[in-house]
Amino acid sequence: MQLQRLSVSFPGKTVLSDLDLTLEQGSIYALLGGNGAGKSTLLSVLLGFLQPSAGSVRVAGVTPWSDPGRARAQLAYLPENVALYEHLSAVENVDYLLGLSGRRQTGAAIATALADAGLQESAWHQRLAGFSKGMRQKVAIAIALMRQVPLLLLDEPTSGLDPGASADFHALLAPVRARGTAVLMVTHDLLGAADIADRIGVLDQGRIVHESDRNGFDLATLHAHFIGRDRRA
Ligand SMILES: Nc1ncnc2c1ncn2[C@@H]1O[C@H](COP(=O)(O)OP(=O)(O)O)[C@@H](O)[C@H]1O
Ligand SMILES: [Mg+2]
Structure with missing residues (x-):
């Protein structure tokens, strides 16, 4: 999965700006962001439900907006409330x-x-x-x-789960990764993300404002970015 300079706007409002993100097969990327950061919007773009206003999006080489059926055949999507x-x-x-x-x-x-x-x-x-x-x-x-499928999209999979159930859920992702699937998990769950992800990005007002990989996770820094610049000391 690859995003290059992706922007998404609604009338009068830019929700995602200039996102660059490449997910390797067999890796887990956690995208942290508060309410309204643009996480679900990004998933809608990957699913082909929303047209980007600029930039390019590829799911296993397919452009979701142009060919949503083929893009969706390449991915599995767990919405926040599984139906x-x-x-x-x-x-x-x-x-x-x-x-x-x-x-x-x-x-x-x-x-x-x-x-x-x-x-x-x-x-x-x-x-x-x-x-x-x-x-x-x-x-x-x-x-x-x-x-x-080569890509698994998860929208806040552990919201509403207790810590034990969250840990069980994250543990399930390790064999998924081991099979070579790329996993994009959007979440509020910093500790869970740090436990399982290979890379963590923080989305704030439509931009990735901080990114680090497994070797360099620093929970305090991630948390400060996650709660937002305005509230940082
Ligand atoms: N269809 C839409 N029309 C206008 N604004 C929208 C639409 N969908 C989402 N938004 C706005 O985009 C922003 C990001 O929303 P969303 O992607 O759902 O955030 P998150 O999933 O990170 O909580 C919010 O401010 C939301 O109000
Ligand atoms: Mg959402």
């Missing part, structure tokens, strides 16, 4: 949703994916109606894993 079928079980959700994208799998493969996604076996045949947010995400991650 699944409440009256179907975990296994039925995976089976049905993979079928829709023409990638039906055997029951054994689905069981393996649910186990890899960390969903306890006792829940596999239960309806989703009783699932917590963390359990729903595991079902969605199982689907994403089975699609074997």
Whole structure:
């Protein structure tokens, strides 16, 4: 995935300005930003729902706005609130949703994916109606894993999860990375990002104002950028 000098404007307002970002396969990039920083807007551009006002965007070589179907076939997207079928079980959700994208799998493969996604076996045949947010995400991650796409987009995946469930979620990303998938996670969760990401960028008013990689994470500096220039001493 590559962004070059990407800008996005709405009437009277520039939401993303001049973003440059390249994600290597097999790496996790965490983009930190407060409410309104432009995180979801960036994901909408990658999904082909929004046209950039300037710059270029490539998802596995495809321009999402020009060819949204091909771009979306290259990525898996976990929205902040995962939408699944409440009256179907975990296994039925995976089976049905993979079928829709023409990638039906055997029951054994689905069981393996649910186990890899960390969903306890006792829940596999239960309806989703009783699932917590963390359990729903595991079902969605199982689907994403089975699609074997080169890019995984996560919109605030740990918001509303307790620290233990957040840590479990982040731990799931290590094998995803090991398979060569590029992961872009937009988040509020600085500690979680520092735990799992290879690179962290801080988005503030549509610009990446700070970036560091795994060797150079300095939580105090990241935090100061994250809470914003105005509030920094
Ligand atoms: N369709 C739209 N029209 C006008 N402004 C928008 C639209 N979508 C988002 N915005 C504005 O863009 C800014 C960034 O929004 P968003 O990307 O949702 O932020 P984040 O996900 O980081 O909280 C916000 O100020 C928001 O009000
Ligand atoms: Mg958002």
